Amino acid sequence: DTEVTQTPKHLVMGxxxxxxxxxxxxxxxxxxxxxxxxxxxxxELMFVYSYEKLSINESVPSRFSPECPxxxxxxxxxxxxxxxxxALYLCASSQGQILVRTEAFFGQGTRLTVV
Amino acid sequence: xxxxxxxxxxxxxxxxxxxxLRCNYSYGATPYLFWYVQSPGQGLQLxxxxxxxxxxxQGIKGFEAEFKRSQSSFNLRKPSVHWSDxxxxxxxxxxxxxxxTSYGKLTFxxxxxxxxxx
Numbered sequence: 001d002t003e004v005t006q007t008p009k010h011l012v013m014g015x016x017x018x019x020x021x022x023x024x025x026x027x028x029x030x031x032x033x034x035x036x037x038x039x040x041x042x043x044e045l046m047f048v049y050s051y052e053k054l055s056i057n058e059s060v061p062s063r064f065s066p067e068c069p070x071x072x073x074x075x076x077x078x079x080x081x082x083x084x085x086x087a088l089y090l091c092a093s094s095q096g097q098i099l100v101r102t103e104a105f106f107g108q109g110t111r112l113t114v115v
Numbered sequence: 116x117x118x119x120x121x122x123x124x125x126x127x128x129x130x131x132x133x134x135x136l137r138c139n140y141s142y143g144a145t146p147y148l149f150w151y152v153q154s155p156g157q158g159l160q161l162x163x164x165x166x167x168x169x170x171x172x173q174g175i176k177g178f179e180a181e182f183k184r185s186q187s188s189f190n191l192r193k194p195s196v197h198w199s200d201x202x203x204x205x206x207x208x209x210x211x212x213x214x215x216t217s218y219g220k221l222t223f224x225x226x227x228x229x230x231x232x233x
């Protein structure tokens with residue numbers, strides 16, 4: 001199983017709403033990532049979790065709050081978003097072991113629209 | 116800081132023709148290089164990767180890429196394009212986090228949109 005599953009596939013939320021994006025993998029990977037992709041742009045890294053600990057935060061606004069409850073799950077909690085936060089949010093995972101060089105596997109993404 | 120340049124925003128080829136997508140990178144150490152493909156509204160699928168060793172790497176769907184350190188390039192090639200290859204292609208350079216446990220920290224190029232004419 002080389003799949004990263006993201007739910008929901010589409011999400012429309014108001015600026016005062018609180019919602020969460022979910023990502024799941026069962027490949028035993030210990031590194032997980034959130035990327036944001038605006039229309040007609042490449043993906044940009046937001047967060048990296050390594051062994052369930054936040055390893056990298058690319059200066060993301062606090063209205064985005066990541067959480068890694070266990071090694072298979074990664075959440076992204078959303079609160080008080082702005083319309084410019086509308087984008088495709090991609091989750092990815094990789095093996096995450098020292099000296100093990102592997103690629104990142106991406107999910108299909110959640111298309112988020114903030115109204 | 117690392118960067119990736121894909122000079123061609125949009126390429127159009129006829130079905131059956133050969134294809135080369137260009138990618139140049141800037142990175143201080145030995146780069147980890149990847150090509151991903153993305154269909155509209157979808158996630159990213161890995162085509163191939165280079166970490167070390169043989170500079171000509173084979174990938175899925177008949178794609179190959181050649182790492183040329185002297186030119187800081189990692190161009191993607193396919194000898195005969197199929198209509199199903201129409202998509203957006205991203206070249207990316209990867210680096211590890213401080214603990215050396217995460218290789219998914221990717222910097223992407225701007226992407227090249229491939230259109231295939233019948």
